Amino acid sequence: MPFAPEYISHVLSENFEDAKVLFLSPLMSIHYAHLVMLERQGIVSREDARALRQALDGIAVPEVRAAAFDGSVEDLFFYVERLVVAACGDDRAGRLHTARSRNDIDMTMYRMRLREYVLVLLKATVETRRVLVTLADRHRETVFPAHTHTQPAQPTTMAHYLLAVVEQLERDAGRLRAAFVTTNRNPLGACAIAGTGFPIDRDLTSALLGFDGPTGNTYGSIATVDYLLESASAAAVTLVGLGRFVQDLLLWCTREVGLLRLGEGYVQSSSIMPQKRNPVALEHARAIGSKALGEATAIVVSVHNTPFGDIVDTEDDLQPLVYSMFHDATRAVTLVGAAMTSAEFDVAKLEARAREGWITITELADTLTRDHGLAFRTSHAITTRVVAELRSGKAGMAEALARAATAVIGHTLPYDEAALARILSPRHFVAVRTMRGGPAPEETARAVAVSRDALAADQGWLDGRVDALRAAEVELRRQASAL
Secondary structure (H helix, E strand, C coil), X not given: CCCCHHHXXXXXXHHHXXXXXXXXXXXXXXXXXXXXXXXXXXXXXXXXXXXXXXXXXXXXHHHHHHCCCCCCCCCHHHHHHHHHHHHHCHHHHHHCCCCCCXXXXXXXXXXXXXXXXXXXXXXXXXXXXXXXXXXXXXXXXXXXEEEECCEEEEEEEHHHHHHHHHHHHHHHHHHXXXXXXXXXXXXXXXXXXXXXXXXXXXXXXXXXXXXXXXXCCHHHHHHCCHHHHHXXXXXXXXXXXXXXXXXXXXXXXXXXXXXXXXXXXXXXXXXXXXXXXXXXXXXXXXXXXXXXXXHHHHHHHHHCCCCCCXXXXXXXXXXXXXXXXXXXXXXXXXXXXXXXXXCEXXXXXXXXXXXXXXXXXXXXHHHHHHHHCCCHHHHHXXXXXXXXXXXXXXXXXXXXXXXXXXXXXXXXXXXXXXXXXXXXXXXXXXXXXXXXXXXXXHHHHHHHHHHHHXXXXXXXXXXXHHXXXXXXXXXXXXXXXXX
């Protein structure tokens, strides 16, 4: 029965085009790996296997990619199968489909592509971390005001801030690595959903396709989609964290704030206002990242409340969205890292801002507690009065402290203007905070070293995974050629 024209134009044709771009390569690899296994297990004779291998070798992949959908077959799988039939006949071509289904082929293709997407996004986060760790090391002495509730709060260093972003990206890397491990299991052999009675070797096809091993339950191998949701969720968390960082960067790029200047390659002027330096690279990163986050949400929504089984909702129509989400997420992360490579902080202005608004006053309260044994709440009450006196403009710092101390504890405290200037210096504020995770330069130096080690470890893991996939491709070609 021929397909309806509307079904062809609105579904089959578009899915065929998507499949040619996304899944032709993994489909061909699956054909070769399954054929090697069938011959090794004695399910297909060596003679038939060789003829099938030659038929697969004769498929011109560029021609398949260029083929237009004509409605004569349902999808890419049947299109390729027709080419195999034309090359070696119905009987031999039909033997290639022993002990498998489009169901497990599809699920295997999806996982093969998804693991690539995850590795590419992980690589982008690693490269962005590398940029930010270098910046942090360069700005361990750069003091600036940290904000809470959008208001200046306490002095810290740019290294301290950037290392917080780096640590977040390190956790993102951990989530992406875990998502890869979950994804990198081979459904091939689950067949339609209940497996097969043929003596197949799922470990062999897993090794030839670069998987860590086969999936477990054959029903779940076809029905589950949590592996995809885990990967999408890891990407979404990365995007949310990146977006919050970008918001700060864009604020710092404003003329009014003026703490950050992007390199010339990452700004644009105006068609009528030549004075403009619009930080468009970061704006694009924000927009692309938001788009990717929306796509990640759409992935979850698309499979929510679908039956737990073989279902179209997780297949042809969803997979292009998975690709575009990871593609956009990678674009956003890469763009931020690239823009920050040549970005420059206004160090003098950052430190000047750290001297405004009495944001070091917590250190005065700490000092009173350390030096005089006062309860911190008592010290806090004294410094609260000090700030009120200073805001009135009726007294200098030493006089304000004397009045405040007398009012709270009944006597003055022995600090002159010079001593108070040292205590309330932003650099002093930072220098005494040497605790683990604090902003003191010696502590951020330690943290930079730790982050460099983590960077090297993640880069090594990434390189190892990429090398393993390439080695599997080589071994697959070798074993297929040997048939």
